Structure formats: C-alpha cells, structure tokens
Amino acid sequence: MPKNQQYKLIIVGAGPAGMTASIYASRYKIPHLIIGSVIGGAAVEAHLVENWPGEKQIKGADLMQKFWEHAKSYNPAYWPEEAIKMDKADDGFTILTDAGNTAAAPALIFAGGTQYKRLSIPGEKELLGRGVSYCATCDGGFFKGKIVAVIGGANSAVMAAAELAQHASQIYLIHRSELKAEPIWIDRLKANKKIVFIPETNIIKIIGKKRVEKVELDKPYQGKTEIPLDGVFVEIGVAPLVELVKNINVVLDANGSIKISEKSETNIPGIFAAGDATSGSGGFRQIITAASEGAIAARGVFEHLKERGLI
Numbered sequence: 001m002p003k004n005q006q007y008k009l010i011i012v013g014a015g016p017a018g019m020t021a022s023i024y025a026s027r028y029k030i031p032h033l034i035i036g037s038v039i040g041g042a043a044v045e046a047h048l049v050e051n052w053p054g055e056k057q058i059k060g061a062d063l064m065q066k067f068w069e070h071a072k073s074y075n076p077a078y079w080p081e082e083a084i085k086m087d088k089a090d091d092g093f094t095i096l097t098d099a100g101n102t103a104a105a106p107a108l109i110f111a112g113g114t115q116y117k118r119l120s121i122p123g124e125k126e127l128l129g130r131g132v133s134y135c136a137t138c139d140g141g142f143f144k145g146k147i148v149a150v151i152g153g154a155n156s157a158v159m160a161a162a163e164l165a166q167h168a169s170q171i172y173l174i175h176r177s178e179l180k181a182e183p184i185w186i187d188r189l190k191a192n193k194k195i196v197f198i199p200e201t202n203i204i205k206i207i208g209k210k211r212v213e214k215v216e217l218d219k220p221y222q223g224k225t226e227i228p229l230d231g232v233f234v235e236i237g238v239a240p241l242v243e244l245v246k247n248i249n250v251v252l253d254a255n256g257s258i259k260i261s262e263k264s265e266t267n268i269p270g271i272f273a274a275g276d277a278t279s280g281s282g283g284f285r286q287i288i289t290a291a292s293e294g295a296i297a298a299r300g301v302f303e304h305l306k307e308r309g310l311i
C-alpha cells in the first residue's frame, strides 16, 4: 500500500547538504522527511577526506556514516527512494517517489547535488578511486611526485592542472580543441614548466590492472598513442541534478545551477536549495560548503514556516 504522508518539510537528497539540513531542522523542531537512496551522496566516493575540520584524515564513506548517525539520532522520517516528481499544491508541494509513495509539505529543501560529466570511455568507471578522479582539490594530494593527466580545457581543467602542479611531477592537460579557459589562467599554465598541453586530442581509453597505468589517445603525441601515468583527472564540467525542480520552474543560472538567495531560498517561496546543485558557494563544491548551505536552508525554512504560523 503506497504511503501518502504530510510533513512540515521535505528534504530531497541525503548527501552532506541534505543531512546537515536535517540536523538543523530537527533542532528547530521541524517535522521532516528525507528522501534519498544514497546516504552520503557524492562524498562516499571520496577515498580520503582531509579537509573536514576535526578529522585530519577519514574515508568519505566513514565521514558520511558519522553525518548519518548524527542526523538519525533525532529520528527524522527517511525514505530510501528517488523523488521522481515534484508539484505545487495549494498549501505547499508534493513529491512522488519511485516506490509510488507521496509526501506533501509547505516547505522543501532540494539537495540533489551534481553529477560529474563522464568521459564514458573504457577504464573510467572501472578505475574510479584507483587513479581516476573528478576532484583535484580532493585527491591531488595523493599524487605527490606522480604523473597525471587532466582532461578538459575550460577554467576548471586549467585550475585543476595548476592545483595538481603543487603535488605531481608532471601534468598532461589533454583537450579535444584549444583551451577555453580565461587568458589569465592560460598565462599561468604556460608559465608552469610541469604542465604540458596536448591540444586537439581525445583520450579514448584508460588502462590499468589494479590502478591507472596509462592512457590511450586518438592521435599520437611525440610519436606514441599511449602515455604512461598514474592518475587521470576528468574535468569536463558538472551537471547539477535539477530535472526535478525544473518541472516547477525554479530559476537556474547560466551553468544550470539552482539560483538561491543568501537564505538559500529559490525564486519559489517555500522551496530552498543547498549544496552542489546550487550557485550558493560560487561553484566551490565541497562537503563543507554543502553542509553550510544545508544549515542555512534549514534556518530559512524555520523562518518561512514561522512567518506563516505553520510552526
């Protein structure tokens, strides 16, 4: 029998933003439901997290388990499901899940995160976390003295190459066309002797048994189509997972991220958003920024409900 429940708040996404929003909502005594099938979101993919204050080094999955234990200690309702439809109702919003359950609430926090754009080539999925990464800030430190490739040509790729140059001994920046990064970044790139730019070239395969060992190119570089290396950073952009909110005309910015106010509210009163899916932290997508936005969104919801006499 499908569930049909009413709450004061629904949080979509159980990553760092969603779980932090839940902790704060619990402390504001807002009865709420969390919907999300992956506890911990993208952060469970982090091999080691070394930038969460108070934890010098911790596996992403272990840190997320701590978040979850904390959120769960307040007994929020939790559905391990996917929200597949969002609609406006007279007195708020309704969500339909892939299990056929529906929930309604006068306020909603969308914390659906982003999806790193994938190259979709052989070896990418198989070697994720074993040399393949989508986050230079997070994983660059594991490549001290190693040779890595960054795939991409926009700002994020060039910035990742510059960041990796602090750790790696050599960085190949491989892009299918010319660089599209800001000129100032291109100047910095040219000035860095560790970074070698390989233009007009596609990477077609990532090869390795236990870890990344080499990549295959679609045309020769210095006479060879294979480059031996230790890591591949895919920096071809992220796609915010915003299909759900697009349905009710939540405004996005030019990058497809959800536009939010300083209270983490979207253009639709009652719908808040937090974490990697938003424009909130200037594109700095980290656990700490997601958690911060989750906290701000919960406070925004508290004020929203209180102003309307709903709590």
Ligand SMILES: Cc1cc2nc3c(=O)[nH]c(=O)nc-3n(C[C@H](O)[C@H](O)[C@H](O)COP(=O)(O)OP(=O)(O)OC[C@H]3O[C@@H](n4cnc5c(N)ncnc54)[C@H](O)[C@@H]3O)c2cc1C
Residues within 6 Å of the ligand: 012, 013, 014, 015, 016, 017, 018, 035, 036, 037, 038, 039, 040, 041, 042, 043, 044, 045, 046, 047, 048, 049, 050, 051, 060, 081, 082, 083, 084, 111, 112, 113, 114, 133, 134, 135, 137, 138, 139, 241, 244, 274, 275, 276, 277, 285, 286, 287, 288, 290
């Ligand atoms: C390999 C890797 C390593 C990283 N390392 C670090 C690090 O060391 N330090 C650091 O600070 N950051 C790191 N990050 C970045 C960090 O994980 C993200 O910035 C953070 O997880 C964003 O949190 P979020 O809650 O906004 O989104 P997410 O963590 O992406 O969580 C959102 C969740 O919502 C779910 N969702 C989306 N749509 C729906 C829907 N319709 N219904 C239900 N659920 C939905 C998603 O599936 C996802 O599980 C790393 C990321 C990766 C991929």
